Amino acid sequence: MQDEIFIIGAGVGGLTTGALLANQGKTVRVLEKSSKLGGRTASMIYKNHILDNGFHIMPFYKKSAIFSVLKKIGIESRLKLAKVDDIAFHSDTGFHKYPKGMGDLLQLSLIPLKSRIRLLKLLLPMAFTSIEKTEEWDEKSLTEITEKLDPDTKAFFEAVCMLAFADTADHISLGEFARTIIRANPFKGGTSEFAYPDDGGYDSISKVLSDYIVEKNGTVETKQKVKKIVIENSKVVGIVLENIQGDDEFIPTDCVVVSYPAYMALNQLFDKDAIDRNFVEKINRLDKKTAVVEVHFALNSKIDNRQVVFPVGDHYATKGIFFISNITPSVSPPGEHLIIAGTPVDSSVADDSKKIKQIVQLMKEEISSIYPNFNSSLLWERPMAWKLVESVVKEPGMVWKSKMPHQIPGIEGLFFVGDSTVSYGIGTDSAAHSSILCQPKIESYLKIKN
Numbered sequence: 284m285q286d287e288i289f290i291i292g293a294g295v296g297g298l299t300t301g302a303l304l305a306n307q308g309k310t311v312r313v314l315e316k317s318s319k320l321g322g323r324t325a326s327m328i329y330k331n332h333i334l335d336n337g338f339h340i341m342p343f344y345k346k347s348a349i350f351s352v353l354k355k356i357g358i359e360s361r362l363k364l365a366k367v368d369d370i371a372f373h374s375d376t377g378f379h380k381y382p383k384g385m386g387d388l389l390q391l392s393l394i395p396l397k398s399r400i401r402l403l404k405l406l407l408p409m410a411f412t413s414i415e416k417t418e419e420w421d422e423k424s425l426t427e428i429t430e431k432l433d434p435d436t437k438a439f440f441e442a443v444c445m446l447a448f449a450d451t452a453d454h455i456s457l458g459e460f461a462r463t464i465i466r467a468n469p470f471k472g473g474t475s476e477f478a479y480p481d482d483g484g485y486d487s488i489s490k491v492l493s494d495y496i497v498e499k500n501g502t503v504e505t506k507q508k509v510k511k512i513v514i515e516n517s518k519v520v521g522i523v524l525e526n527i528q529g530d531d532e533f534i535p536t537d538c539v540v541v542s543y544p545a546y547m548a549l550n551q552l553f554d555k556d557a558i559d560r561n562f563v564e565k566i567n568r569l570d571k572k573t574a575v576v577e578v579h580f581a582l583n584s585k586i587d588n589r590q591v592v593f594p595v596g597d598h599y600a601t602k603g604i605f606f607i608s609n610i611t612p613s614v615s616p617p618g619e620h621l622i623i624a625g626t627p628v629d630s631s632v633a634d635d636s637k638k639i640k641q642i643v644q645l646m647k648e649e650i651s652s653i654y655p656n657f658n659s660s661l662l663w664e665r666p667m668a669w670k671l672v673e674s675v676v677k678e679p680g681m682v683w684k685s686k687m688p689h690q691i692p693g694i695e696g697l698f699f700v701g702d703s704t705v706s707y708g709i710g711t712d713s714a715a716h717s718s719i720l721c722q723p724k725i726e727s728y729l730k731i732k733n
């Protein structure tokens with residue numbers, strides 16, 4: 284049978300898998316249903332600014348899984364990264380620098396000295412533990428260690444969770460939190476720095492990957508919706524492409540990679556009895572969806588030189604203020620500045636325009652209280668609400684190896700990547716990590732079949 288590998292979806296998961304396989308001489312065909320590349324990271328131009336789908340930042344800078352993929356295939360120089368490390372908290376007592384390492388924790392003016400020492404005692408052993416050990420904590424909640432802490436230290440954990448997971452501490456597995464601390468530990472080869480594409484637009488990562496696939500004789504096609512994966516005798520035999528004219532097209536293939544959230548794909552792409560129902564039910568439990576309300580603001584003056592500010596305290600609805608044009612000026616036209624403010628919300632809020640408006644108003648008032656010249660500098664605002672931030676909330680029992688496996692036991696030629704599948708890290712980092720883990724499985728299948 285043909286040796287083409289069909290990848291469904293041109294987000295970070297699909298494209299990193301495609302690039303890794305293309306690098307090994309495989310012929311890759313990426314099919315993307317929308318007109319843009321990048322999936323959830325797709326960017327757009329609006330009033331001469333480059334806007335992302337909400338704020339997107341790459342955790343672990345050049346130690347991220349995305350960067351590891353680029354390095355592995357030798358094209359890391361094609362993605363210029365701006366470093367994101369000028370981060371601060373804002374509390375009722377003013378601005379406080381975000382700690383970049385354990386040493387900085389002792390100087391963390393956000394919390395009293397006693398709390399800093401307590402924090403160090405908690406985080407130091409965690410930072411030096413092994414990734415294998417953290418698996419024992421995957422079922423536990425981060426709040427198991429934070430619930431007895433004083434309110435100041437708790438507020439610090441909440442801010443860290445917002446930065447690292449865009450979520451609140453009660454939603455975070457202790458195992459996943461610990462892996463983040465380990466990966467941020469420079470003594471273990473990690474970094475706590477973040478990155479953003481220097482040319483602006485987080486989807487430039489996808490463009491770099493897509494160009495590489497095409498250079499290696501692969502194809503990346505937009506407006507190609509896969510309607511069905513056909514399975515016969517527990518083997519993939521082809522896919523059905525939706526055709527707007529009505530004649531759906533069957534393409535024979537024995538290797539398909541699905542790169543969008545597995546709990547959607549399993550319910551959309553297969554005949555009813557093709558996949559064991561119990562398996563599908565097990566995966567459906569991952570459908571937890573985190574939601575956010577975020578607003579882009581364009582300003583005609585610079586209200587801060589920092590890159591990211593986290594308002595700390597329950598009284599703030601705004602959980603993050605990201606000064607994107609301070610990270611890289613390429614996102615804005617000369618003389619204008621771009622910021623985005625955001626807050627996680629219950630997913631029902633993302634459909635409620637009245638509530639979204641109220642949240643946006645509140646955010647504007649809060650930003651004005653921190654930056655008195657915000658209102659007078661405001662050129663325009665563009666709110667958005669997202670229901671699916673990450674495929675899998677980092678909840679206890681739903682992380683790392685408890686996610687969707689890369690293969691369904693007993694079914695040949697079918698693979699799954701992306702942020703809902705076995706991987707650690709958040710968002711795009713986890714999508715790329717899933718590709719690193721899945722690629723050898725695809726290679727080994729191709730070897731056996733040939």
Ligand SMILES: Cc1cc2nc3c(=O)[nH]c(=O)nc-3n(C[C@H](O)[C@H](O)[C@H](O)COP(=O)(O)OP(=O)(O)OC[C@H]3O[C@@H](n4cnc5c(N)ncnc54)[C@H](O)[C@@H]3O)c2cc1C
Nearest residue numbers: 292294295296316322323337339340509672701702710711
């Ligand atoms: C507002 C917001 C903020 C975020 N912030 C961050 C952040 O700061 N840092 C971070 O690392 N992550 C962040 N994320 C998460 C990150 O965007 C995702 O985790 C990541 O992009 C997921 O990549 P993926 O390839 O797994 O899936 P996706 O990006 O969803 O890609 C799947 C692709 O498959 C396509 N597709 C679906 N069905 C079909 C079909 N039938 N046929 C063909 N194509 C199909 C889709 O159109 C899509 O392009 C954020 C997400 C949002 C929404």
